[in-house]
Amino acid sequence: MEIRELGHLVLYVRDLDRSARFYRDVLGWRQILPVPGPDGEREPRRLAVFNAPSGRTHHELLLIEVGEDAAAQPAGRRVGLYHFGLKIGTTDDELREALATLREAGTPVLGMSDHTATHSLYIADPDGNEIELYVDVPGVDWEKPEETIGVPAKPLRL
Incomplete structure (x- = not known):
């Protein structure tokens, strides 16, 4: 078996409308489902499907609503994403x-890091899923990952 690429993410969310607005309106994902019907009706299962504006693949993000009473992610060190x-x-x-854009939308920035290979902003979605928004640093020698990946992060000042 050979993994060719990371295909998509599936996240459980408490409030589908709130999360869809975040991923669509703040982060700029293209929402492809659900497509509301003529009377605004929705599918019985509450989900939303997105892909990046590049249209690289059929979908890259799927949100599934689990309701406001769903358990929160545990804080601190834990197994999982x-x-x-x-x-x-x-x-x-x-x-x-x-x-x-994040500041204008009122999205808190959790951190900013210079990882040598990338410059990154860290945010969380409305349910606390942490997201790294990054750019690759030009001129990095990818043939020597020991010099770029896993090195201690430095503060990033933009």
Whole structure:
């Protein structure tokens, strides 16, 4: 077996409408389902499907509503997803634009890091799923990952 690429993410969310607005209106994903009918009716199962504006594949993000009474993610060290990364461009200027968009939308920035290979902003979606928004640093020698991946992060100033 050979893994060719990361295909898609599926997240459980408490409030589908709130989460869909975040991923669509703040992060800029293209919502492809559900497509409301003529009277605004929805599918019986509450889900939303998105792909990136590039249209790289059929879908990259699926949200499934589980309701407001769903258990929260435990805080601190735990087994499971830490965060997922979304490449948003190739320059710090694009990262600055993203930072301005996040601030305008009232989305708190949890951290900003220079990882040598990437420059990153960290945020959380409305349910606390952590997201890394990053740009690759130009000129990094990917043939020497020991020099770029896993090195201690430095503060990032944009």
